[in-house]
Amino acid sequence: MPYTFDQVIDRRNTQSTKWEKFAPDVLPFWVADMDFAAPELILEALRRRLDHPILGYTTEPDSLTEAFQRWLVHHYNWDVPAGWVCWVPGVVPALNLSARTLPADSEILIPTPVYHPFLAVASNAGLGEIQVPMQVTNGKWHMDFDALTDALTPQTRMLMICNPQNPTGRCYDTDELNLLADFIEKHDLLLVSDEIHCNILLDPSTTHQPLGKLHPALAPRIIHLYAATKIYNIPGISCAAAVIPDDTLRRQFMRARAGLLPGIGPLGFLSSEVAFNDRSSWVPDLLTYLRGNLAAVQACVGDRLTPLEATYLAWINVADLGLEDTEAYFAQHGIGISPGAQFGNADYIRFNFACPRATLDQGLNRLSHAISLAQAKQ
Numbered sequence: 382m383p384y385t386f387d388q389v390i391d392r393r394n395t396q397s398t399k400w401e402k403f404a405p406d407v408l409p410f411w412v413a414d415m416d417f418a419a420p421e422l423i424l425e426a427l428r429r430r431l432d433h434p435i436l437g438y439t440t441e442p443d444s445l446t447e448a449f450q451r452w453l454v455h456h457y458n459w460d461v462p463a464g465w466v467c468w469v470p471g472v473v474p475a476l477n478l479s480a481r482t483l484p485a486d487s488e489i490l491i492p493t494p495v496y497h498p499f500l501a502v503a504s505n506a507g508l509g510e511i512q513v514p515m516q517v518t519n520g521k522w523h524m525d526f527d528a529l530t531d532a533l534t535p536q537t538r539m540l541m542i543c544n545p546q547n548p549t550g551r552c553y554d555t556d557e558l559n560l561l562a563d564f565i566e567k568h569d570l571l572l573v574s575d576e577i578h579c580n581i582l583l584d585p586s587t588t589h590q591p592l593g594k595l596h597p598a599l600a601p602r603i604i605h606l607y608a609a610t611k612i613y614n615i616p617g618i619s620c621a622a623a624v625i626p627d628d629t630l631r632r633q634f635m636r637a638r639a640g641l642l643p644g645i646g647p648l649g650f651l652s653s654e655v656a657f658n659d660r661s662s663w664v665p666d667l668l669t670y671l672r673g674n675l676a677a678v679q680a681c682v683g684d685r686l687t688p689l690e691a692t693y694l695a696w697i698n699v700a701d702l703g704l705e706d707t708e709a710y711f712a713q714h715g716i717g718i719s720p721g722a723q724f725g726n727a728d729y730i731r732f733n734f735a736c737p738r739a740t741l742d743q744g745l746n747r748l749s750h751a752i753s754l755a756q757a758k759q
Contacts, residue, residue: 384666386417389737402717408744409717413547413694415614415735419652420663423613426655427648439647441468448657449607449622455660456580459594465626467635470645471619472577472606473498476541478623479573479604480506481637482630487538492524493725494696496547496575500725509536512725515549520688522549523557526564539571540564545578545589545691548724548731552587552691555595562596565603571630573604577621580612580664583672584690593626601627604634609656612664614735620649674734674741681745682752693735696721700728702755714751716744 392400399412418424446463453459469475480489480502488509491499503510511532516525524542542561545552553561565572572592579589593600608621625631671693678695679686687696699721704710707730708720721729732748734741 384420384663386667386670387737387739388418389739390416390418392416403712407712407715407717408740408747410733410736410744411717411719411731413611413692413733413735414616415693415733416737416740417614417667417735419614420659420661422659422661422663423615423652423655426651430647430651436647438644439650441645441650442654445650445654445657448654452657453591453624457589457591457594459591461624465624465631467623467625467631468645468650469621469623469638470642470649472575472608472621474642475604475606475621475623476502476573476575477505478634478637478642479541479571480508480539482571482633483508483538486536488534488536490529490532490537490540490570492529492540492542494548494721494729495541495724496543497723499541499543499575502541511537514725522546522551522687523553524561526560529564530568533568537568537570539573541573541575543575543578544592545576545581547575547578547692548694548696548719548721548729549687550583550689550692550694550696552582552584552589554587555590558590558592558595562592562599566599571602571604572599573606575606577606577608577611578692579607581668581671581693582691583668583675583693587690589691591624593624601630604630609653612667613652613656613659615652615656618646618649618652620645620653671735674736674738677738677741677745678732678734681749685752687729693733695732695734697730697732698728699730699752699755701759702752703759704755710755711748711751714754715747716751 399409399414446466450461453461488511489503490511492515493512513528513532515522591605593603605624610616610619625634682697685698711718719731721727
């Protein structure tokens with residue numbers, strides 16, 4: 382039976398970050414978790430584990446790494462040795478650990494707009510940060526390699542990206558990845574690539590490609606980051622994998638972790654293993670539903686919407702509305718959004734459409750009304 386996603390589940394009074402940020406009359410479409418039940422295959426595995434009454438410190442199981450290795454082969458034909466894989470309690474901690482592998486005078490290059498925790502990584506590590514705006518061509522956001530080159534200094538040692546890109550929804554194609562490979566090799570850079578949205582491809586013509594698979598000779602320069610938490614909607618029991626082919630870099634990464642991060646709990650290990658082993662219809666059924674939701678967003682906001690290839694996060698242009706505080710304005714009209722300024726571009730808002738259609742329709746009605754009112758004041 383195909384999975385269905387129309388059930389509206391009340392998340393109030395569950396300490397939900399998403400649902401308890403705003404007033405009760407505001408529908409939240411901001412933080413990137415989905416308003417869908419996690420798949421039963423994961424919930425059932427968790428129930429069975431909870432039949433054992435002790436949830437103690439847990440050693441990462443070999444079966445988890447093996448499941449992840451098979452998952453990489455299944456999706457990308459990428460055969461990764463087990464020794465390359467480091468398990469961490471989340472992609473954001475892994476971003477910060479990656480920065481801590483650098484010398485103290487280093488700078489990190491970051492194309493923007495970008496998932497906002499990226500913009501705190503350098504300062505968290507006491508390093509320098511260079512933000513370089515992405516460019517838009519025919520509605521498509523892309524890295525500006527000329528501008529990135531111009532921004533380099535002798536202290537620039539790392540480039541951090543999202544692929545698929547959050548918040549613009551790009552999934553970089555082969556030509557762009559080849560340019561990226563040339564760039565990091567020419568300028569002797571490390572690359573950290575957050576690929577947490579790699580399975581959420583809404584444009585059927587797109588294909589996610591890990592750069593280390595596409596350019597194996599460059600793999601020692603790259604830290605790839607993965608997690609099952611987005612596509613299976615289990616961010617509250619986070620578990621992430623860092624694929625680090627270079628032995629020295631991997632030791633530096635793990636040394637940076639020492640004493641700073643907790644271990645991953647048994648439920649995190651288990652849910653991720655089940656997800657990486659999954660070959661059910663969950664992913665294709667979810668993508669079909671999200672594509673329908675995306676079409677509804679497109680119909681509502683028209684050419685304000687950046688063409689979306691991946692993620693369930695709409696990047697919507699509101700520059701013409703003259704809003705001083707986009708988050709406050711839309712909240713006044715019953716919609717909780719993420720303001721683009723968080724990601725490095727105040728002309729946009731980010732709108733999470735991963736929810737039942739009834740919830741989305743209600744939100745889009747409010748969004749349309751709010752935009753119309755703002756336009757009328759211009």
